[in-house]
Amino acid sequence: xxxxxxxxxxxxxxxxxxxxxxxxxxxxxxxxxYLRRGYVQPSADGRHVSPYLAMPSTAVFxxxxxxxxxxxxxxxxxxELQLPCDELYGAELAVLRRAGRRIAEVSALAVSEDCRGVAxxxxxxxxxxxxxxxxxxxxxDHLCIAVHPRHAAxxxxxxxxxxxxxxxxxxxxxxxxxxGLLLDLHDMDRPPAEGSLGGxxxxxxxxxxxxxxxxxxCARAAAxxxxxxxxxxxx
Numbered sequence: 295x296x297x298x299x300x301x302x303x304x305x306x307x308x309x310x311x312x313x314x315x316x317x318x319x320x321x322x323x324x325x326x327x328y329l330r331r332g333y334v335q336p337s338a339d340g341r342h343v344s345p346y347l348a349m350p351s352t353a354v355f356x357x358x359x360x361x362x363x364x365x366x367x368x369x370x371x372x373x374e375l376q377l378p379c380d381e382l383y384g385a386e387l388a389v390l391r392r393a394g395r396r397i398a399e400v401s402a403l404a405v406s407e408d409c410r411g412v413a414x415x416x417x418x419x420x421x422x423x424x425x426x427x428x429x430x431x432x433x434x435d436h437l438c439i440a441v442h443p444r445h446a447a448x449x450x451x452x453x454x455x456x457x458x459x460x461x462x463x464x465x466x467x468x469x470x471x472x473x474g475l476l477l478d479l480h481d482m483d484r485p486p487a488e489g490s491l492g493g494x495x496x497x498x499x500x501x502x503x504x505x506x507x508x509x510x511x512c513a514r515a516a517a518x519x520x521x522x523x524x525x526x527x528x529x
Contacts, residue, residue: 304359306412308419310427310511311354311366312518320356320366320402321347327404333467346370346378347402354402355423357416364409365416368402369424371432378466379438383459383474390436398428400439414452421453425496426504429479431512436479440464440472449475 311317324342328334337343346352347368357365370377372391377399380387390397405413428434438458441449449455459474482496 304412306415306419307358308355308416308423309507310515311356312511312515316356316363317354319363320354320368320404323363323366323406324402324404327407328467330407331467331470333470342402344378344402346375349373349375353424353427355420355427357420359409359412359416362409363406364412365405365420366402367400367404367420367424369428369432369437370399370401371434372397372399377438379440379459379474381466382440382462382464382472383438386459386474387438395435396433397436397438398432398434400424400437403439418452422496422500423504423508425477425479425482426501427508429482430501430505431508434479437477439475439477441475443471443473446473446475453477454481 311320318341321341321343325334325337325340328342329336334342347354347370349370351371351373353369355367355369356363376384377387377397378401379399387397405416409416424437428437437455439449439455440459443461446457450457455475455477457473458476461471461473463469464472482501
């Protein structure tokens with residue numbers, strides 16, 4: 295395991311998890327973090343599993359420092375299954391759906407306990423990537439997330455989420471308390487002079503650079519899936 299001193303000044307490389315190695319590292323990191331916090335019971339293979347994460351529309355993002363996955367989160371698109379947040383805030387999300395708003399959920403977020411020195415940079419980089427992916431590629435209007443109340447202030451102050459759901463016990467994480475937060479992705483389109491998200495996290499140059507990279511990675515992922523289908527037994 296790399297010492298944190300080696301990672302503190304390392305560049306953060308963030309993008310979609312495309313390889314089996316990155317997907318496996320992300321799954322194991324989520325399981326370790328959730329297990330440490332008492333959210334889940336130990337799994338037989340040390341991986342985090344969820345029916346939402348298995349859906350083809352789900353995008354898994356990783357942040358790497360010195361080639362090691364130090365943080366991860368996933369973006370879940372709305373579907374007939376709805377979203378995990380519906381367990382707690384179904385009525386609030388239904389209002390947005392009735393208004394024609396497209397919602398996606400940020401889920402399976404984890405930061406390595408061994409890399410706290412780069413946690414803030416990794417989180418900021420991940421939110422940039424997920425925000426651009428959600429707004430420019432998926433065309434979502436809002437991102438929602440359920441977080442422990444002790445972390446809510448970070449999301450509100452640093453990442454510009456706002457609270458939309460009150461304190462409730464969340465069965466998906468062992469009954470731990472959670473509050474619902476919402477990020478309006480249209481803030482990315484507003485002039486920086488308004489103090490918007492676009493001016494703080496998503497400058498024009500960064501947004502264009504991140505979007506171009508994600509488009510390349512999506513093309514690679516599609517080609518990989520097509521190759522897998524071609525070589526599947528039924529072919």
